[in-house]
Amino acid sequence: MKVTNTEFSTMTDKASPDSPMIKNIIMAFLFGGAICTIGQLLSNLYVSAGMSKLDAGTLVSCTLIFLSAVVTGLGLYDNVAKHAGAGTIVPITGFANSIVAPAIEFKSEGLVMGMGAKMFIMAGPVLVFGISSSVIYGVILWIISNI
């Protein structure tokens, strides 16, 4: 091969089109913003129905997760996500989708070893590192508040 790997890497970068960053950023903003707006509207609705702000917040999360799961189950989530990108991944909807999608996918290997075991194949790291860091922060907070 007359071309070194370094040279080839440069050739590859030149030949490979970049993702359309501007378009992706705008779409993520619009879709993500829309989801958050829906969340806010739901929160307002729940509060006006007599809930405390805290309870309303929890129910908003539940509602968005539920809607995301249904949309994923209907096979529509990925069609939206293709355009929305980070806009559907970053909010809690992305988390729900990342659990429901493998749950559907791996049902063919049975409920236990397939669906049950592989349901968290994408969300696993979020759970592990999210929960671990909240434990650490909790300990730090406890230490600070007891000094």
Added chain:
Amino acid sequence: MASRIGKYTVYFTNRPAVAGNAAIVGKKEGEGPLARHFDKIYEDTSLGQQSWEKAESAMQTEAVKLALDKASMSPANADYILAGDLLNQCIGSTFGLRDLDIPFLGLFGACSTMALSLGLAGVLIDGGTASTCIAVTSSHFCSAERQFRYPLEYGGQRPQTSQWTATAAGAAVISGTGSPYLASATFGRIIDMGIKDANNMGAAMAGAASSTITDFFSDTGKQPKDFDMILTGDLGSIGSSLLLELLQRENIDIASRHADCGLLIFDKDQQDVHAGGSGCGCSASVVCSYIMERIKSGVLKNVLFVATGALMSPTSVQQGESIPGIAHAVWLSSSKE
């Protein structure tokens, strides 16, 4: 009797022939530019099966059956069946060919499997140890995605460099009479250009394609102008442009006669496949229908079919390894001599 010429090429003096060929594809492929050339299009890519893997197996079974029918042969006529696919342990092939009762040569060449199987079939036949062989391979978008990438309903975005795994199977029955003929096989070496991006397979494989094509021309003394088409398997748009550049550095110009199955099977602009089609079934279905028919009818006389594969697994990528490529070349000809 087959003989080696040069360093890497096996030349078939008594050219084995394609007695029957068939291609089965899925919905997206059936909406592409080559739709009318395929033997069967399945709108329902599950083929009525319980899993994607079983669907892929069913496609192989059907491709082999159709190819045998066209060759007026039965499985009992075949001395060997050479098959492989992308799935772990090649279960697509095993379960698709389980009931055929033919000595089974399981192969792994990733997306280069069609050329690998055709080439080996030629070696076995012109080497004098077989009269009839079947070469078959397949890929399925859904079974490949769940193994290599993400669950189907996951809301991720695919980069511009990614390719679309074709849902397709192609089979060829190779024997003494038929058309086209296999003139030679050049088996490639593993070529690693250091590409680590699993979303840019074209770049990972271009080096291997360049290496095998260079070897073929060097071994045989042939030139690009001796071929109507130099057809790569699934380099896609990025891999193809890199291949042309790499070959230019070797003073080989194939630009005017290069085609890529990944760019033939789908309409890149209309079908949202980013850099083009990929998968073992991509080149298998295109070659075992459109290309072979055009050689039979005399539109194409000599085609150098170079299928490429990316030899990686999700594990190797996660461990930080680069993605080595492999390319095997088979010279398909309309003439017996």
